[in-house]
Amino acid sequence: MLLRRGILWLTLCLPLYGETVAGRWHAAVKTPSGEEAYFDLEVNHSGGEWQGMLINGRDRNVSSAGSFDGRKLRLEFNYWDGRLEADFENGELRGAFTRQSRKQVLARPFRARRTPLVSPASAPSVDAGGEWILDVGEGGGKEMWLASFEQDGARLQGVLIPVSGDYGMHTGFVDGNRILLTHFDGIRATILDARISDGRLVGTLKGSVSAMVTGRRPDKAGRQELNSSSLTTMKNPREAFRFSYPDLEGRVVSSTDARFRGKAVVVSISGSWCPNCHDEAVVLRMLYDRYHAKGLEIVALGFEYTGEKERDLRQLRLFAEKYKLPYPVLLAGTTENAQQTLGQLRNFRVYPTTLFIGKDGLVRRIHAGFEGPSTGARYAALQQEMTQWVESLLAE
Structure with a gap:
């Protein structure tokens, strides 16, 4: 008993x-x-x-x-x-x-x-797998995105790729001719709910971005391109890019400091709240470890949410510590004042935006966004391109 x-x-x-x-x-x-x-x-x-x-x-x-x-x-x-x-x-x-x-x-x-919260009601009647070109939004606000899906029976997963970089891996299913893909990583909550008919995709994107979506298959095979390297430009290409902001210890770091003089410099406009910036930090550290001894300098300009100095510094410290970043991370301002702070740039819109600067201080290339590990081959290709861009700066 x-x-x-x-x-x-x-x-x-x-x-x-x-x-x-x-x-x-x-x-x-x-x-x-x-x-x-x-x-x-x-x-x-x-x-x-x-x-x-x-x-x-x-x-x-x-x-x-x-x-x-x-x-x-x-x-x-x-x-x-x-x-x-x-x-x-x-x-x-x-x-x-x-x-x-x-x-x-x-x-x-x-x-x-413990059990699934949602599941398909019928067997798949379409093949959603493969590459898609998406038109997101309507009228003058329409943007071209890319998407890549993998289908296994009713299971579906894939990535959505705007110019700012990927939205992470989405998972879901195919239900008849309907597809449902969702994602939540602590920052972005995204839902793609669409139907496929006659090779066309029509639906809605909801969550961090809400918009109408239409999709089509690419006209040609191979890697599809976004305008990542032309979206943002210097207003005056003959003018050196300038920065002067405190680092995480309160010391002011400036573009005119001796450490940057005559060096190839990569400037990442970033934020601790930005998932794509986290993905980029891994690659930037790899580049720093490989090329710093050959003359490469890297600096991150952090634009944070609150404007509360101690809180914003705390988040940037956590960001730097998470990836053991060996290069300076500066508190440049908030996301609200970034456009004004970065007045030398035309059409600054996405995080991260990364500047590749020659030994003479002039900007050679500006790359908007970052396509991370979820994009597979695109991530590998971008790493290779960034390596080539750095090597070309060092060779000047």
Whole structure:
């Protein structure tokens, strides 16, 4: 009898010891439109530490800290200035993912359970896999994006690629002639809901960007090009690009400093809140490690959300520490004043925007956006191009 009571007590108290919160969850956050962006959440408990991962296909965003008290799961994503808090009850998680967004805190309702939250109602009747050219928006605001999808039966995954760089790996399914792809990485919550008929894609993009979408297959095979290297230009190409901002220790670093004189310089206009900037930082560090001894200098100009100096510096420090960046990271301002601060640039629109500067201080190339690991071959090709651009600067 005592043994039975002990087993019953242990069963009732399992949630208090966190036994059932660990493992894989099917999760969703609500977008401003009220629709849900689906992803997976992996919760791990090892060595007394709790950790969570936001999973979108091959993409992983790992928490910086976590806790579970038997009722509430807390996961910190300090590099996004965000956190997930959810109550564990009746085998489900419900709460919110909150993060700092410019001057306000953005809260996205969150839920998760062990079984899928959404699934196709019918077998696929179209082949969505392969390359697409998307027209996003209408009228004068229309932009050309690229997309690349992989289909395996009803399962579908792929990337959306505007000029700013990719939106990360999206996952979903094909339901008849409908495709549903969603993504949430702690920053971007995106939903592509469309139908394919006669080789044309028509639907909506909702979430971080909301717009009508039409799509077509490329006219030619091979890598499709965006206007990444022509979007942003110097207003006066004969004028040296100038900067002078404090680093993370408060020391002012200027383009006229001796360390930059007569050197090839790469300037990344960046932000700790920008997923594509995180992807680029990995490549910039590789370039610095390989070419610094040969005369390459790199500097990141960080434009942050809040305008609260200590908070913005904290986020840039976390960014620099996460990738062990050996080059200066400067607090250049906020996203609100970036256009004014970067008055030498024409049509500055996306993060990151990267300047490749010759030994004479003049800008040789400006590349807008960054296509990260989710884009596969495009990521590899961009790394190769950036390497070539640096080598050409050093050869001057």
